[in-house]
Amino acid sequence: MEDWALIRRLAAEGAPKAAIARRLGVSRNTVIKAVASNGPPKYDAGRALRRSRRMRRGSVSCW
Template sequence: MITLEDWALIRRLVIDGVPKSRIARDLGISRTTVVKAAASTTPPKYERKQQATAFAPYEDALRRLLKETPTMPQRSSLSGSAGPVGALAA
């Protein structure tokens, strides 16, 4: 993925008439990347796909415990205490 600065530079160089192959060579990127950057109207944006976390299998049980036990602390340091996290492991 190119940076915002590279994207702006590519667009400016293309407008100035610099060949796309030269831009690619000078920046050390693919010509395809230069073509896509020159054609895009918005700057590049990194987007990460949503993935399940390691906590996901326990989330429902923990939320249920928090509803059933309102005095239970809602935050816990995961330092190995026998708090809400320890109760789920049992």
């Protein structure tokens, strides 16, 4: 959440998105999404759990 606020502040000061991405070590797409969003990102435990199950299901079939 701190990165989100910093991205928004730097963008408001006029820093280029590519420079913000380089400085923070994130992708330009991350910067673009943070600037366009209305609020900080939310953690969705259900989404993380579903993703984890999909990844496990795929790796087990390889054994």
